[in-house]
Amino acid sequence: MRSFKNPGIVKFLDLGWQTKKVLPEVKRVWRNQLTNSSFILSPAVSEFERAFSEFSKVAYCSGVANGTDALEIGLRSLGVGHGDEVIVPANSFVASAIAVTRAGATPVFVDCEPGTWLIDVSGIESAISPRTKAVMPVHLYGQMASMGVLRTLAEKHGLFIVEDVAQAQGASQDGKTAGSIGDVAGTSFYPGKNLGAMGDGGAVLTMSRDIAERANALRNYGSAVKYQHPIFGFNSRLDSLQAAVLQAKLRHLADWNAMRRSQAEFYVDALRGEERIILPVVGEGNTHVWHLFVVHVENRDEVMQKMEELGVQTGIHYPTPIHLLGMYEHLGHSAGAFPIAEQSAKTAISLPIYPGLTQGSQFRVVRALRKSLGLGH
Numbered sequence: 059m060r061s062f063k064n065p066g067i068v069k070f071l072d073l074g075w076q077t078k079k080v081l082p083e084v085k086r087v088w089r090n091q092l093t094n095s096s097f098i099l100s101p102a103v104s105e106f107e108r109a110f111s112e113f114s115k116v117a118y119c120s121g122v123a124n125g126t127d128a129l130e131i132g133l134r135s136l137g138v139g140h141g142d143e144v145i146v147p148a149n150s151f152v153a154s155a156i157a158v159t160r161a162g163a164t165p166v167f168v169d170c171e172p173g174t175w176l177i178d179v180s181g182i183e184s185a186i187s188p189r190t191k192a193v194m195p196v197h198l199y200g201q202m203a204s205m206g207v208l209r210t211l212a213e214k215h216g217l218f219i220v221e222d223v224a225q226a227q228g229a230s231q232d233g234k235t236a237g238s239i240g241d242v243a244g245t246s247f248y249p250g251k252n253l254g255a256m257g258d259g260g261a262v263l264t265m266s267r268d269i270a271e272r273a274n275a276l277r278n279y280g281s282a283v284k285y286q287h288p289i290f291g292f293n294s295r296l297d298s299l300q301a302a303v304l305q306a307k308l309r310h311l312a313d314w315n316a317m318r319r320s321q322a323e324f325y326v327d328a329l330r331g332e333e334r335i336i337l338p339v340v341g342e343g344n345t346h347v348w349h350l351f352v353v354h355v356e357n358r359d360e361v362m363q364k365m366e367e368l369g370v371q372t373g374i375h376y377p378t379p380i381h382l383l384g385m386y387e388h389l390g391h392s393a394g395a396f397p398i399a400e401q402s403a404k405t406a407i408s409l410p411i412y413p414g415l416t417q418g419s420q421f422r423v424v425r426a427l428r429k430s431l432g433l434g435h
């Protein structure tokens with residue numbers, strides 16, 4: 059029960075506000091789609107692909123079933139597969155590595171750098187072997203990894219760059235958008251991403267016509283022409299109903315990213331100067347889109363528990379670095395292999411940040427965090 063003494067909880071994520079904004083348009087388009095029974099690779103999908111490629115400033119976009127598939131199809135469209143190694147940050151969502159494994163290759167992990175928690179580009183060169191085919195920068199939490207350094211390394215060693223843009227739709231670095239720099243990029247439209255569907259979805263982005271054609275075939279049983287299957291493929295297409303949702307939300311994405319940016323500024327202003335709170339660092343030249351606002355504190359679990367008791371939900375991204383997950387036990391990494399990622403797993407706490415989060419709620423988040431750390435007002 060809500061009373062005026064208990065104003066309810068601040069949710070870690072609430073998509074209701076976004077849904078309300080697009081519902082009339084989505085309902086109208088869905089009604090047409092239902093009338094026309096146009097469900098698979100309909101014009102709604104190609105229209106969204108065109109709009110999203112324009113937004114991302116890339117030449118080609120292929121809508122696929124989810125972000126993990128987008129990355130796998132991206133890797134496969136470059137010919138990355140069995141016997142190959144792909145460099146992946148240890149601090150990411152597990153799906154970045156799953157895509158590599160699913161493509162038949164082996165993920166080789168690299169630690170992250172403190173502050174941005176993005177892949178530590180200074181650790182990449184020593185991870186390169188004769189089998190390395192690609193490096194996968196993950197634009198984690200909403201900002202891009204150092205693409206200038208990565209490009210130099212990739213050129214020097216003849217590696218492909220596969221960008222994981224799942225958390226960074228609309229981010230840019232020195233004027234270049236996320237997904238437009240690598241050979242190929244994969245993104246996710248999981249509902250909670252900056253651009254989220256009302257179900258699963260993803261996309262492969264590229265500047266190369268060849269790669270786009272392969273991705274289009276791979277998502278559709280290896281076929282560009284019906285009943286011709288020159289290459290092995292999958293069934294992984296962006297659903298037409300989801301394309302309509304994404305088309306409606308895409309019109310708001312720049313505004314919604316701007317709201318996230320001002321929410322991040324609010325947190326930074328309110329928490330700056332507190333020794334016990336490590337704030338996120340924005341890399342040089344980066345326009346951050348704040349998919350997540352991650353701070354670092356000692357006694358994280360206790361702080362999280364106390365904040366929950368004070369009515370504020372938080373998250374952890376991520377509680378276990380990928381190299382220590384059960385599914386990668388066979389790779390033989392032990393604790394201590396990637397100390398910064400392991401440290402982050404122990405101290406990271408994500409504060410609520412999403413369009414529709416009110417300033418009143420942000421005040422409550424700040425108060426709850428300070429109180430949980432035993433700090434005065």
Ligand SMILES: *Cc1c(COP(=O)(O)O)cnc(C)c1O
Nearest residue numbers: 124125126151153154224246248
């Ligand atoms: C969400 C996410 C993915 C996977 O996307 P799905 O659509 O859930 O398959 C991949 N990488 C990162 C960094 C993500 O955050």
